[in-house]
Amino acid sequence: MKSLSGVASAIKPSATLAINALSQELKAQGVDVVSFGAGETDFYTPDHIKKAGIEAIETNKSYYTASSGIAPLKKAICDYLKASFGLEYENKNICVSSGAKHVLYIAMRVMLNPGDEVILPAPYWVTYEEAIRMCGAVPVILRTDESTRFKISPEQLQAAITGKTKCLILTNPSNPTGMLYSEEELRALSKVIIDNDLYLIDDEIYATLVYEGKFVSAAAIDPELAKRTVIVNGVSKTYAMTGWRIGFAAGPQPIIKLMDTYLSHSTGNASNIAQYASVAAYAGDQTCVENMRREFAKRREYFVSRVNAMDKVSCLPPDGAFYIFMNVSRTFGTTLCGEKIENADDFAQALLKHGLVATVPGAAFGSQSHIRWSYATSIENIKKGLDRLEKFLNNEPTA
Ligand SMILES: Cc1ncc(COP(=O)(O)O)c(C=O)c1O
Numbered sequence: 001m002k003s004l005s006g007v008a009s010a011i012k013p014s015a016t017l018a019i020n021a022l023s024q025e026l027k028a029q030g031v032d033v034v035s036f037g038a039g040e041t042d043f044y045t046p047d048h049i050k051k052a053g054i055e056a057i058e059t060n061k062s063y064y065t066a067s068s069g070i071a072p073l074k075k076a077i078c079d080y081l082k083a084s085f086g087l088e089y090e091n092k093n094i095c096v097s098s099g100a101k102h103v104l105y106i107a108m109r110v111m112l113n114p115g116d117e118v119i120l121p122a123p124y125w126v127t128y129e130e131a132i133r134m135c136g137a138v139p140v141i142l143r144t145d146e147s148t149r150f151k152i153s154p155e156q157l158q159a160a161i162t163g164k165t166k167c168l169i170l171t172n173p174s175n176p177t178g179m180l181y182s183e184e185e186l187r188a189l190s191k192v193i194i195d196n197d198l199y200l201i202d203d204e205i206y207a208t209l210v211y212e213g214k215f216v217s218a219a220a221i222d223p224e225l226a227k228r229t230v231i232v233n234g235v236s237k238t239y240a241m242t243g244w245r246i247g248f249a250a251g252p253q254p255i256i257k258l259m260d261t262y263l264s265h266s267t268g269n270a271s272n273i274a275q276y277a278s279v280a281a282y283a284g285d286q287t288c289v290e291n292m293r294r295e296f297a298k299r300r301e302y303f304v305s306r307v308n309a310m311d312k313v314s315c316l317p318p319d320g321a322f323y324i325f326m327n328v329s330r331t332f333g334t335t336l337c338g339e340k341i342e343n344a345d346d347f348a349q350a351l352l353k354h355g356l357v358a359t360v361p362g363a364a365f366g367s368q369s370h371i372r373w374s375y376a377t378s379i380e381n382i383k384k385g386l387d388r389l390e391k392f393l394n395n396e397p398t399a
Contacts, residue, residue: 011130014364019348023358031399034385035358036373039175040242041322043295045277046288049239052280056273065269068260069096069248073275076282077248085207085217087231089250095259096278098270100205100234100247103259105131106266107230107249108167110258111199112137116166121152122366123325125175125203129366140165141366146316146327150177154188158196167199170218173206176365176372177325178318183216190218190225200229205247206321208238208289211297213319219250227252237322238289239281244274296322299375299382306386312393322376325362329369337397343368355392356399357385 003009019037026033068074074091081087097103104127112118114136120128121142132139140160144150157168168189173180181189193200202218219226234247249259263269303324304317312334315326328347337354341347348361348371362370375382388398 007134007136011134014126014130019358019360022352026352026356026358031356033352033356033358034377034381034388036375036377036385037358037360038374038376039323041237041240041292041376042378043240043292045239045241045244046281048284049241049277049280053244053273053277056276061272061276063272065272065275066260067263067267067269068256069094069269070272070275070279073246073279073282076279077250080282081217081231081250085215086220087217087226087250092253093250093256095249095251095256095263096270096275097247097249097259097263098267099245100203100232100236101127102245102267103232103234103247103249104128104201104203105134106259106262107201107232107251107255108132108135108137110255110262111201111230112166115164117162117164119157119160119165119168119198121150121170123150123174123176123362123370124169124366125171126364128169137166138164143366145369149316150174150179150325151181151185152189154192157189157192161192161196161198165196165198167201168193169201169203171203171205172218173210173215173318173320175206175321176323176360176362176370177316178321178323179316180210180213180215180319181218182213183221186216186218186221190222193228194222194224198228200225201232202229203232205233205237207233209293209296209322210320211293211300212317215320230255235278235281239278240292241274241278241281244271244277246270246274246278296375299379300324302379303373303375303382303386310390310393313389322374324373324375325365325367325370326359326373327370331393337392337395344371347371351389351392354397354399355388357388357392 023033023035074094078089112135116137118132120139129139219229230251235241307315331341339350344362360372
């Protein structure tokens, strides 16, 4: 038979989903694994949002909508962006689709030609690199480490730009590092972006989950930057709605219009019912968001203090999101619970096998020195997992 698509065959499966699958398989076999792989909150969708979804079913919101979403949702998103981040958008600047992941892909699809270069600061969220390649474009990875709090400098950005560079992707706050760019840092990057006529994709999916510093949207700091910025956000993390699959892009009308056209021939609209539930999320009382943020803040504090009290591992306190990016490089070249540790993959595998703790090794995020823990799990699980980590580091296996 003829070969399948070369582009599709080269895509690497998502490492985060793979580790989730592995820990679920172990759990199904009766093994008591504590899992820190998930990129979703353990909270339930707030009741007023669920009710809006039920009402949408009962009032027969069961038809196709415009490909880029219903007008009430676009309006609720515009009002939310203005009230929360001081952003000025109209309905025509909004494209709603089936989750931020899909929105990102469609934004890249309409922006990129094969061979275009996209600058991607590492550590990065696993999907970007593959999505860039799925568009036939080329990821240009900018390495960062703890010394710059995992952030790129304007000089680093400038040095990476070639005649083929089209776009920079920022995640603010970051998955996996949790780091947040300040307004000043964004201004400095903005100058390079504008001077070099680049686009910016600014993934702000964790914007409401900030514990240190103040979140500032890149599009809010400079109208010139706003003209070339696509903000990506959605209900998944903010309202504990990962399964509802609603994300959106806010950006310049020419890009949004092309995204709409692209969607009209691919997915069509996102679920009509989920769109109505999302209206309730954005237009409703935001107390639920603050309550979840406070709970994450407590977990983060506990996590960071426990990890940094251990000898062989360390982490920077994350500014936002719900991940701990733990440096395990001090264990390289040693043996833990009988396993030789040469890199973060070895560490994560040995921790799963002997400590019964599932984490995501950093290679998937562009770092060989770290593993990622999600603290979107109960404080009891966090305590149990960290007790096991401590034992593992002392060469005492749990299993
Ligand atoms: C940085 C980042 N962007 C986007 C997404 C995708 O979110 P959604 O559930 O809306 O597709 C995730 C999910 O893990 C994420 O971490």
